[in-house]
Structure formats: C-alpha cells, structure tokens
Amino acid sequence: MTRALMLQGTGSSVGKSMLVAGLARALTLRGLRVRPFKPQNMSNNAAVTPDGGEIGRAQALQARAARVAPSVHMNPVLLKPQSETGAQVVVQGRVHATARAREYQAMKPSLLPFVLESFARMRDEADIVLVEGAGSASEVNLRTGDIANMGFARAAGVPVVLVGDIDRGGVIASLVGTHTVVAAADRAMIQGFIVNRMRGDLSLFADGMAEIARLTGWSALGLVPFFQDARRLPAEDAQDLLDARPERRPGKPCIAVPLLPRISNFDDLDPLAAEPGIELLLLRPGQPIPAEAALVILPGSKATIADLAALRQEGWDIDILAHRRRGGAILGLCGGYQMLGRRIADPDGSEGPPGEVRGLGLLAVDTILSGSKRLEAVRGESIADGVAFAGYEMHIGTTTGPDTARPVLRLGDGRPDGASSADGRVVGTYAHGLFGHDAQRAAWLARLGTTAAPRSHDAEVEATLDALAAHLEQHVDVDALIALAR
Structure with missing residues (x-):
C-alpha cells in the first residue's frame, strides 16, 4: 500500500520545503515512486503545470526532485496574497475566489474535499507521498476547519514529523511548546522531530536532542547541518528574497x-x-x-x-x-x-x-x-x-x-x-x-x-538536489522515516 508522511513545522520558513525536496530526491534515488503534496500553500511564486494550472513553486521543485512532472494535485489550494488581508484562492490549479482572511477561514471546510481528492490521486501514483504542512502546527487559534496541518493529517490519517529551526534560536522551546499547546488527538499524530539548520559542531546539541525527546516522547530523527547551497534552489517566500544578500561584485x-x-x-x-x-x-x-x-x-x-x-x-x-x-x-x-x-x-x-x-x-x-x-x-x-x-x-x-x-x-x-x-x-x-x-x-x-559564465542553470539545480539528498541521507534517519510512513 502507498505510504504517506507529513512534515509540519514549528513555524514558517523552518525549511520544510527544502527537506521535502531533498527527501523526494533521496527516496527517488532509492528506487521509490515519490509524489510531493502540500494541501494549502501561500505564495506568489508559482509554477505552471502541464495539466493547465498553477501550483506553488516549491511543489514544482519537489516534483522535479522526484523526477516527475508537476501536477495541480500536488498543491490543491494555493493562496496568492493581493493585499495585507486578502488573497486570491486557487483550487486545483484554477482561480476559485478572492477572499479576505476571515472569509477564507469560513471557506476552508468546503475546500477539504478538493484537498482529499487531490491527495488520493497522488497516492494512486506513488509508493510514498511526502506531505508538507504550512506555517506553524501550533497555531491552535486557526485549528478549527484547518486543512493545512493537523486538520489534514487527521482527515487523511497521515503521521507527522515536526521540524524546528535551530538557526532562529529557541528550538527546544518551539518543539516542546508545540507538544504542550496542541490538542491530545493532534499530538498523537506526531511521531518524531527533526532539528534543521544547525551551524557548527553537531555534538554541541546532542543533549538538546535528548532533552526534546525526553520532554515530548517523540523520536529524534535528525539534526541537519545548515545546507549552504539551498540558495541555489528557488525560494518559496518573498521574505526569503528580502533576506537574501547577493554577493557584491563592484566593477561588474x-x-x-x-x-x-x-x-x-x-x-x-x-x-x-x-x-x-x-x-x-x-x-x-x-x-x-x-x-x-x-x-x-x-x-x-x-x-x-x-x-x-x-x-x-x-x-x-x-x-x-x-x-x-x-x-x-x-x-x-x-x-x-x-x-x-x-x-x-x-x-x-x-x-x-x-x-x-x-x-x-x-x-x-x-x-x-x-x-x-x-x-x-x-x-x-x-x-x-x-x-x-x-x-x-x-x-x-x-x-x-x-x-x-x-x-x-x-x-x-x-x-x-x-x-x-x-x-x-x-x-x-x-x-x-x-x-x-x-x-x-x-x-x-x-x-x-559582459559574458555569461560557462554554466548550465538546469544542471546546477539538479546537482544541488542530488547534494541535498546526500546531505539528508547522512544526517536524517531516512529508514526510520519510511518505517513511520503509513
């Protein structure tokens, strides 16, 4: 039977998209048929699919990592912000509505059937589906009607691995805090955790990994060093672009x-x-x-x-x-x-x-x-x-x-x-x-x-995905992730 596993985060931009892309390539290299899936995404960085729609650019990259064509069913709900409080709602690749934030909260339950239909299509094509959550799993104020994180995981019966970002600081509090605030039934879906973007000596956080495991009861599945070449892959969020610091080249x-x-x-x-x-x-x-x-x-x-x-x-x-x-x-x-x-x-x-x-x-x-x-x-x-x-x-x-x-x-x-x-x-x-x-x-x-460098952009993206896969194979217990998937 097709397996599925969901990576949720303690917050936005903790590296979920990159982890799913890297795992998609790693599992593909192991000979598995992989499909990425994100129930709900919010991004104005979108990609056109061969089946005539649009999805988040991150899911198109993940499809590339899995060496398959992108599909609208990999990202059935895409929110494209048009103002501080409103967004265009794209469902299965096509514009469905325009809604302000509160209107969208009321709309979400009606979108769950589309999400589950698309997920079923991805499962039919795959040996394993890698699901990416959105934002933070601990946003309990938005839990009612949720289709992006625990609402989807519970509806589809998909186990969850929680991702925290140590580069931001406070990763122990963010992971243990999530364990504390989510409802017991949601907490039961979480099987393990990954700490992402560690800089320096990994051994310095060994005690931290053990403490998180002790306080939550979750399995420690990986401490992932900062992957510098992630900048070679398309960013999902405009904030990533704002945070970027392209190399200064005076005189060019x-x-x-x-x-x-x-x-x-x-x-x-x-x-x-x-x-x-x-x-x-x-x-x-x-x-x-x-x-x-x-x-x-x-x-x-x-x-x-x-x-x-x-x-x-x-x-x-x-x-x-x-x-x-x-x-x-x-x-x-x-x-x-x-x-x-x-x-x-x-x-x-x-x-x-x-x-x-x-x-x-x-x-x-x-x-x-x-x-x-x-x-x-x-x-x-x-x-x-x-x-x-x-x-x-x-x-x-x-x-x-x-x-x-x-x-x-x-x-x-x-x-x-x-x-x-x-x-x-x-x-x-x-x-x-x-x-x-x-x-x-x-x-x-x-x-x-000026003259372009003798380089292939596509080849560089492919090489970066391969390097990311190797990086995760080294620092994440990929066998344990496969075993947890169901």
Whole structure:
C-alpha cells in the first residue's frame, strides 16, 4: 500500500520545503515512486503545470526532485496574497475566489474535499507521498476547519514529523511548546522531530536532542547541518528574497531590481544571481536605484496597480525615468511590463479595487486587466537575435498599443509577445523564465557588455538536489522515516 508522511513545522520558513525536496530526491534515488503534496500553500511564486494550472513553486521543485512532472494535485489550494488581508484562492490549479482572511477561514471546510481528492490521486501514483504542512502546527487559534496541518493529517490519517529551526534560536522551546499547546488527538499524530539548520559542531546539541525527546516522547530523527547551497534552489517566500544578500561584485555591470510588496515569480532572478560577471542588486524600500545600473528589471507582481503605487511611493519611478534619460536599459516582466505602459485599467477588480491608473509611460502600450488567466508553457526565440528560449506565461489581461508592433519574442505558435521602445532600450514581455535558459541569459548579458559564465542553470539545480539528498541521507534517519510512513 502507498505510504504517506507529513512534515509540519514549528513555524514558517523552518525549511520544510527544502527537506521535502531533498527527501523526494533521496527516496527517488532509492528506487521509490515519490509524489510531493502540500494541501494549502501561500505564495506568489508559482509554477505552471502541464495539466493547465498553477501550483506553488516549491511543489514544482519537489516534483522535479522526484523526477516527475508537476501536477495541480500536488498543491490543491494555493493562496496568492493581493493585499495585507486578502488573497486570491486557487483550487486545483484554477482561480476559485478572492477572499479576505476571515472569509477564507469560513471557506476552508468546503475546500477539504478538493484537498482529499487531490491527495488520493497522488497516492494512486506513488509508493510514498511526502506531505508538507504550512506555517506553524501550533497555531491552535486557526485549528478549527484547518486543512493545512493537523486538520489534514487527521482527515487523511497521515503521521507527522515536526521540524524546528535551530538557526532562529529557541528550538527546544518551539518543539516542546508545540507538544504542550496542541490538542491530545493532534499530538498523537506526531511521531518524531527533526532539528534543521544547525551551524557548527553537531555534538554541541546532542543533549538538546535528548532533552526534546525526553520532554515530548517523540523520536529524534535528525539534526541537519545548515545546507549552504539551498540558495541555489528557488525560494518559496518573498521574505526569503528580502533576506537574501547577493554577493557584491563592484566593477561588474549592475542589474537593479526594486523589490515591490507583491512581487511574484521572483525565481526569474535566480539564474542572474549566480552569474559572476554581473552584480544583481535587490533593492529594499528606502534604497535608490543606482545611477550606474546597466539594466533595471521590473519583476512580476500579483497586484500590478498596488505595486505601481508602492513603486511611486518609494520614488523609484523618478529613478527609473532618470535611468531612461541617461540611456539605461529597462526590462519589464509580466506585471513589470504592464507598469511600463501608459495606462493600466482593472474594470472588474481582478487584482484589487476596480479602477484605472497612469503607467510609467515608457512604452506606448495600454493594459486592461480582464478575462481569464493565461497559464501555459511557452517556447520560441527572441526576435532581435533569434536566440531560443523556454518559459511560461501566467497573467491576466491584454496589452495593446503601437509599441507591440516591435515585439520582443516570437512564440512557437507564431504569436508575438511583448513590446519595445523605438530605440530598443525599454522592453517588456509576458514570458517568465527567460534567464533560466542558458542561451537567452547569455544573450542578455552580452547586451550589457559582459559574458555569461560557462554554466548550465538546469544542471546546477539538479546537482544541488542530488547534494541535498546526500546531505539528508547522512544526517536524517531516512529508514526510520519510511518505517513511520503509513
């Protein structure tokens, strides 16, 4: 019978996603058919699936680790924040509703049947399903109607391993505290624990592992050293991007990226961060766009109009216009492309309150945010130089105007994509994943007067997953995890 095991956390960003990815690759290398599963995710970093929907980027990475195609059933409920209190609710890959936080709490019980249906589909395909929880298992105030953690574990009968992050400090309290606050029936689902991100001498925490085991009665299943190469894998949470510190490379061509509050699909930037011939500068609020920047990238956004307002509030619009006057290059990706135009209208309130705003006016195009979301893998070539690319589209709305007569890409079906200014210094495209294609990345860097490193981004991701699997095989009792799964 198919086995299943769930990794829950004492909090958000304790490393659950990376652990599931590494275990998925480790078990796949052992010859098992593995499927990842996350009942509910909250992220604006999403991936398009071959079955025509979208899931969290972390589950797409976990599918890759398991060497299978991603499916909407690996992440049946995806919340994509559009404001401080509201999110778009995606169910089995398609937009289901838009809800504020309290409305979503009332909605959750109606979503459990979708979650259990998707889980059953994954079990039918696998020898073992690795389930990832969301946030903290100890949020007892949200336990009623829960579908992300113990609510799912109990409904599906899946045993739980609890993950704590020692790098944050207080890991003993967080694990023992979870044991204390969760209900007895939920506590009974937890079979063991893993302490993640240990730095330094592992023997220094041996007594800590023993004390947690003594106080909880749970099995100590692993003390995992900090895995430095995790930065080579796509981040799930925008906070991870804010916490990132790309290596400073003075004297190299600088690519500046304003980090807007609702940035989406930010793994577009990962392949650039690994290029030694450039400096990728991720700008936090309060940081100006440097005058020496060779290229400014406006990334994707889950709420384009709101993020454009945030860009103006920071004064980045003034910096971008000055950059343009100096002859600098500008690239807009998806929502960033829409911001570069003359006008953005959202008549139906697709991404926020209905309305219309003035864009940056750097491309002679106008965008109307309406209609169904386009979700599809795309491939083709850049028109300027005929270089091939592969990526995906994930957006609503249509963009029209004179500058679309100078498209950036020609897609495989012959459809043009994007727009360019008359001098070619300002361009926008709806295609995500451009820089993940080695030849396309090299072409962009050549335009900046530098040379791409002789590297394959895909090969680096694969090598990192293999290294993560080996890391976990060394520091986690993988045999015990398999035995606990049921």
